[in-house]
Amino acid sequence: MxxxxxxxxxxxxxxxxxxxxxxxxxxxxxxxxxxxxxxxxxxxxxxxxxxxxxxxxxxxxxxxxxxxxxxxxxxxxxxxxxxxxxxxxxxxxxxxxxxxxxxxxxxxxxKESGSVVLQPTHDNKWTDRLAAALAELHQIKAEDFPYEYFSYNDAFLLEKPTWSKVQNDWMRAFYIVSGNRPKVRECFIHRDFHPANVLWENGEISAIVDWVNACRGPAGIDVGHCRVNLAQMYGISVANEFLAAYQRHAGNLFVYDPYWDLVSLIDTLNGSPTVYPGWKAFGMKGLSDELVRHRLDDYLLSLLDRFDDF
Known part of the structure; x- marks a missing residue:
């Protein structure tokens, strides 16, 4: 058959x-x-x-x-x-x-029409559309949605990452995340929003897929999860560009707090970081495990700098 x-x-x-x-x-x-x-x-x-x-x-x-x-x-x-x-x-x-x-x-x-686009021709428009779609999602209050947000990693239990060149800075991050969580407005969140879960057709988003982790929680978790993916794929500048675009589209509904970026980053830790297989499957080239680890270190330091300025 x-x-x-x-x-x-x-x-x-x-x-x-x-x-x-x-x-x-x-x-x-x-x-x-x-x-x-x-x-x-x-x-x-x-x-x-x-x-x-x-x-x-x-x-x-x-x-x-x-x-x-x-x-x-x-x-x-x-x-x-x-x-x-x-x-x-x-x-x-x-x-x-x-x-x-x-x-x-x-x-x-x-099956929805469209395809995953990981190497956009027009970067600014691509990033802006991603941010606009996420901001629209977060307008949904989801007060009656039964699934609630939880962290994937317990920062208390994480050990110093031996793969990193800035191990002590990671320990500082674990300490920050282990502290009190800021109070935020909860809304409907995808929980796994990143470019490989977005379909495009004729330069516009045609669908968002992979909803198994959706829940009610802080918008910053979705923003942070997408940012840590972008940081690994393209570097800090694109991750920051996405944040700026999201803030424009979300307006007063979103108050940025680097805490959620740090939680999202720590949630990705599971042994020594490697290139996500899905990126390769969708044609993303030029990445290596070493480059991903280097970009994660850089991204971590950029977030810790935000705490110094916050």
Whole structure:
């Protein structure tokens, strides 16, 4: 059966058909690049002489599911909430919360038009559009959204990073993050907003994808997460350009605090930093593990300077 050669089992094919129409014909199954924490497949379906594309996400990592067994329901809830709020996101078709139908938990959704752009021709416009989309997302208060923000790393438990050339500065950062958190306005946050989760078409954003981590929390976490990604990919100047653009679009709704940048940076630590595989999958060239580590050190120092001036 089509799809099994790509790691998609017959049971998933049958489940997908049952969510659409038993008479549909699945004419193609392709694994999608860029995903690192789940398996993604594009399914091309023919129904009533119409050809449509869908995405099936399979949550296959046991360690992640052990920590968050509700991943499929979480993304399903997030997609519905985001769509109802008017955001450009995939439309949820169905989800398999426990994996009973697919062997592992799954989310089935529409495939949105557009593609990931990591090497933009017009940098300023690209950065500005990214910031505008995030600022629009953060206008949603999400007071009734059940998922709440939490940090991925406990700064109390982190050890001096031996890979870094400024190890003592990292220890200072851990100390700052371990202190009292500033009070902020909470809103709807994506929690994994970065260029590889944004689709573009004709120079405009066509969709934001990968909503499994969405929650209610501080806007600064989304801003900081995108900034630490940009700092690794392009350097501090682009990360700062994004912050300035976001501040313009968010206006009075956002009060910058470098604390959230520092939390976002520390949340990325998991051993010695390496180039994120998704960037390579989407054609990002010229990065090395050594360069990423160097840029993270530089970015850290720039944030600590902000604390001195804050």
């Amino acid at each position: 089509a799809g099994e050669q790509y790691g998609l089992q017959k049971q998933s094919i049958e489940w997908v058909k049952s969510q659409l129409n038993e008479q549909v014909e699945i004419i193609d199954v392709d694994p999608l690049t860029g995903g690192t924490s789940s398996k993604l497949f594009e399914l091309t379906v023919k129904e009533n002489d119409q050809v449509l594309s869908y995405v099936l996400r399979l949550f296959h990592k046991a360690d992640w599911l052990e920590k968050e067994p509700d991943l499929a329901r979480h993304e399903a809830d997030s997609l519905q909430y985001a769509e109802q709020s008017g955001l450009l996101v995939p439309h949820l078709i169905a989800y398999d919360e426990t994996g009973q139908e697919n062997g592992v938990p799954a989310v089935f959704m529409t």
